[in-house]
Amino acid sequence: MSGWRHDTAGDAIDRNSPRSFSFDGKQLMGFAGDTLASALLASGTQILGRSFKYHRPRGLWGLGGEEPNAIFDVAENGQTTPNTRATTQTLRDGMVLRSVNTAPDVLRDRGAVLDRFNRFLPGGFYYKTFMAFGWMRWEPMIRRMAGLGRLDSGHRPPADGPQVNARCDLLVIGAGAAGLAAARAAAMAGRKVWLVDEAAEPGGSLRWRGGEIDGKDWRDFVREACDAVQAAGGRILTDTTLWGAFDHNLFAAWERRVGASDRHWRIRASDIVLAAGAIERPLWFTNNDLPGVMSAEAALHYLALYGAVAGRNIVLATGNDASYPVAEALARVGCAVTLVDAREKTPPPPEGVKHLPSARLTRAEGKRTVRSVIVNGQRHEADTVLVAGGYTPSVHLHCQAGGKLDWEAGSDSLVPRPGTSKLRVVGAANGTFGLAEALTQGHVAGGGAGTAPQAVTENWQLAAMRPDPALPGRQWIDPQNDVTLKDVKLAGQEGYRSVEHLKRYTTLGMATDQGRNANFAGLAAMSELTGRSIPETGTTTYRPPFAPIPLGVIAGPRRGALFNAPKRLTLEVEHRAKSAEFREYGGWLRPSAYGPGDEAELAQDEARAARETVGIYDASPLGKIEVIGPGAADLLDYCGYVRLSTLKTGRARYGFILGESGIVHDDGVVFRLAEDRFIVSASSSHAASVRMILEEARQDVFDPSRSYIHDVTAGFVTLSVTGPRARDLLRAAELPKDICDDEVMPHMSVRETAWNGHSLRAARVSFTGDRSYELTVPARHGAALHGALDAARDTVSGRWIGMEAVMILRAEKGFILVGKDTDGLTMPHDLGWGGPRDKRTDEYLGRRSLFTPEAKANNRRQLVGLEVDGDTPLPTGAHLVPLHGARRSLGFVTSSYFSPILNRPVALALLENGRAKVGAEVGTFHMGDTCRARVCESCALDPKWERLNA
């Protein structure tokens, strides 16, 4: 119980508006304006969490996004948000806080026993130990122990977080003194400025350090700057974390809102000023992780803004002048303050403060929280230890944008190298810790005219503070992930000397504070251990996000059905009215079967009906790419594997499109509607890429003015009628008589005609091996065609059939799906289509690749059929293996179904040298079992093709 609330101090809280909340079941009170951290500090709660590895008790450390310890699962209105950072979350009435990584609660945590075994759990422990007996054996146990907060699996936050794109002339990141000066200067010059800050109010460290600017109170300066930004059409975003810098000046920001979903911004800025400030470093002494040890800067912050005082009997250990105002402020509210300064030459101590110059704090003592400290060998009672180890500039976004860093001894920090990123870095983020100079830098970066805002120049001094390997016991470098100085030393001894290796071996800097507190100390320790300078040792790579961001904020509405929205059929409503079940096929939402009932059984019934009478299915997703113009035939000859210039008007031809590598990219039928007009009927999932292959050849190889390519897939509805009674159904539906006449419309013909006063294109092509008609009408007439076919359906006992039945029908005939029955090595001659390769003498896309040694090899995987005894289809994907000799893959099963018309399973496969093996047996290997199958022709049904005209 060390923290307490001062009676009057605290600018940010409203004492007339109390807020109640609970922490691990204990009821507590705070005020409107509090953060979770300030309310807990003022309540005297010291142990707020447990560390990741040893479950050591942890207390509040910092004041913002760098906080490594005070992280809670926060429940509010029945929704739990895991791993909420107490320092950046505003307190609201009724919040229920639960400590993370603890069971049952933070004080009685069972995991604490792990700390006793710390000697046996050094850095790299996992890598060394859990290799024995295989990592897989250990993984489930370790997964259970790992992680911090708990996900509430019932929690489904609404997918309504807005995602907003914005542009501005100048983006200023950080609304402290330097950022405000930049924003003010730019706004006064009429530029549209966006000013973003993580805290609830602009002002940065002015809010707790105060000061006079241009002879007036700092609040006037903040107000004046904000007014100027708004007057110039800019915007101020508070409670907003700018989390990533991306290409071409794009920045992503997460805005936390009260009473509304969090908002995600994508801001494209012409210029950027980075004024993100700096974070206070800890000090390193034995047991420096005890609750009660806290950043001095943070203590001043909580006192000035919230009246929350860290303790009553305080030792402040420092090496810089910035701690003196902290000691002064704490003494003024009645704390007993002992100021321990490592330096000999110090400023005069503030009144009422016990001053120990040239003194070093070497050890903190206490069971669970700090009770005393050792300074220069002497014990001092203390309930709170404030530490100030210097400042680390927040250069993350500069580095994310490609910027480099330089070592600057004066500020004892790595600072941005000017000109290496597009961000202009000013103020403390630039290693400039004085107010007057920060204002000047900001003013200049904002393009300010005239003199910069003035403040009293302080000449404050700072000594470099470093971990001391000579001290006994454990000194914490990374408090959340439990990395000690010894772990860093061990990593160095074992050869992990690069900071990137150090990070991965020890998990240093991999906690949710992302190394804000740990990285510098780890880097400094490694540089000392290896005798290299800090710039030589280098830093780890800075990557987005700057701070953990809820994934839901980035996702916004893009989840569930909207995550990767499928393309939808014009006739979806009509299909649903027929009880269709829908599934995604190649990016399209299509009927899988017409229910109700079990999908697999329905597919069997539908496939049988299509063979016995008629099946009708929606083939609208089939690509319809029009190629028009005097150069169309030449273009298609070049792009296609099968010659198309010899195709007669009104006829259709099946062919392939290859890549330049000779691999089959797509198959499909091409129609010639006129001398200069073709339709390429690409398969549903390849229509877009086939269009681009045609476009590339048109623009790069041919005279582009002689042909034109137009993808009209979405403009038409195509219904396919297949089965022995298909023609009867067309007659019953009173479709034009000419298309029912086999003289006019033989197999592989196409005809444009009229129906009910609008155009109808009929094609006799078959994906089932039965007599089939593809009927295509403009999309707006699709429902009428659907209605006409449906009304006539009963006269021939026809059925609507889904894609599952279509898959069975095409597999019975050995018709392939590119990408399913072919892979990234399949060439047309592997599919039994060697004709054009042998006969064509003109050049076409991919031709040269069909004659490489690889393409001519005699062990290529070729398309074959497979037969098995019994009723169970082969598992799709099963590998084909030799029946004798060493087991190796000869290929695999690509499609496998039970055929209701043949009353036996059918399968297609790619098999090494398969054509020569027809009639032989081959092994199938699946889930450890080897079975036998007979290699056969890929066409299992009607090999004489008599059904096409039945």
Place this chain on the structure above:
Amino acid sequence: MQIFTCPFCGPREETEFHFAAEAGKHRPEPAEETSDTDWADYLYMNDAPRGPSSEVWVHMTCGEYFLMTRDTVTREVLDTTALPGRNE
């Protein structure tokens, strides 16, 4: 997210574009007289320069291929031009 400027449509987000090929790469003709090695080079070998790189890209929404020069290190787009004879 990068911004590329289609010579026909203007600046658009990179998701609307696809890379097609490195510029200046000529299909060996006649292809059938090209050696296996030269053909494989044409298919699979790229210069992938560090720094300025001249490339052919396609703007998927309008379907036009064009030349783009960009810096592969800084991601700066230095120039975008229509293919020869395509911008009249």
